[in-house]
Amino acid sequence: MRSVTIRNVADMAGVSVATASRVLSGHPSTSEVARDAVSKAATKLGFRPNAQARSLRKTSTQTIGLVLPDVRNPFFADLAHAVEQRARDFKYLTLFGNANEDADQQDRYFDIMLTQRVDGLIAAPQGNVTDLQSVLDSGVPTVFVDRVIPDTTVPSVTPDNVTGVQEAVRHLTNSGHRRIGYIAGPQSTSTGRERLAAFQSALADTHADDDADLIFFGDFQSASGAAGAHHLLELPHPPTALLAADSLMSIGAVGVCNERGLTIGTDVAFVAYDDIEAFSLINPALTVIAHDVNAMGRLAVDLLTQVIAGETPESVILPSRLIVRGSTPSLPGGLTS
Template structure:
């Protein structure tokens, strides 16, 4: 069995340094920390945290792994998880994966080794996120934002219906050429939103122009680059559906740099709120997801699963469209 001494030899550091890296109990030079983590990964070292007394003895602990803590949507999800968990006597530890599969994998390994009671996760990728180690140890997982195989449940938004609703709103406003800036192609949520956009165009008898559908990176830089590509087209769009609130920041920056006016030159609908969005003049229309309720329900599902294992439950919630006039619309009430 691989020991901490083996890791310290491989990394060229003391056992005390290895312990500090693994427990986070003190500051460690970043380069040294990386050498230790590399040695842990290469040797497949599994610290016995229970035997070392690091396993919590009284508090019940849930882990929350989010893909982008800077996104206000995930901040709301976090608050919902925490509030629901605390009502049931659980504490929550937060891990931010930064849409990085390797970082996510590292956090999931730590969660498994610490024997957390359960995990709520917004996966970095529907295809590449691996919760097999958690499932093998009997640690239930509830997914939010996108589904995961092997999960004990999920709480999602009907992304296709939400994107279709936003697209219909733009069509009703007279848009002739609507573009969609969505997330990475391997992201199920991004693909669903693109599907909803195309479905609404098909229903309206409008052609789907491949030039107007752009996969990006769910960050400001992606929104900026994608918007500039669209504005460089000979027949540029007169409306944009931007399916993530961090990308909309880049979109607005690109439009401003080009002197493009909203909504006179191009109409825009974004996904998810930003704290300052309603202060813009003119206001942006936006699709609002119930982030807090998603987190709250995910924690409740997970805790129910811990109390009494049942068939996986999958809950789908509706988003709403907040139009420029301030009125909220759901898919069933949208034009």
């Protein structure tokens, strides 16, 4: 299936390849006669320029790479959608890589993106600088989104990982909870680390128990949320409230509560991370720590275009906030902070 080349178009139009190329790419220096002939020939032949050949000649590929930890996580699915739609505004095609919350797959995708010569890279990375070394060395314009890697100067768009957690802990302790179980994200991610630190420092400001047993380390995927809920609820002195550091672990943990016959809101309070639509449907609806994923995706692309243009944009931190719903009722006899 040999596809039609610019050569064929030029021949049919009776002009040189150079002229055909000029017409096809909208170069001003073309005669009307040439424009007509070339356009007609191109549509008649169904000509479609070869992106590889064009990219090889020009310095740009008009593509950006997006490396995310997990498409199946609704938060990242929304983020992917936001990035892609915004990239379209700049005529960029988004190459999408799904790291599966796995450092090796992530690094392989970084490699592929560089091999594909993307014009820019947006990533929600895990790990440390060594994972990024090839990307940094290549000098490809890069922006981090949601997560960052410390000790790099890569611009980023991240959520405020402190305020939401703080509000959640305050809300729970105000409602009388003293034992809050925390299902943490992996400490190889900045969000995992920052949210845990925020949780611990928020605890210190309250009368709640600061007990190492109340923290379970998950991996941001559903099964680990389930494992975490099991572990915490089996404790000799189990928590009366649970807080999970992302939506997938929240889903896993809620499932375990249901299985064990615990009524959420009554038997155990629950705060989830990320405001995904399904969480407002669970009965009672889940209290969540929310942030604006759409803005995050758009801004990441905007920052990237600036980096590509040679500028060095400031990193952005987006606010997060607590949305209180039925899963965390305010107890009448609650303490005040």
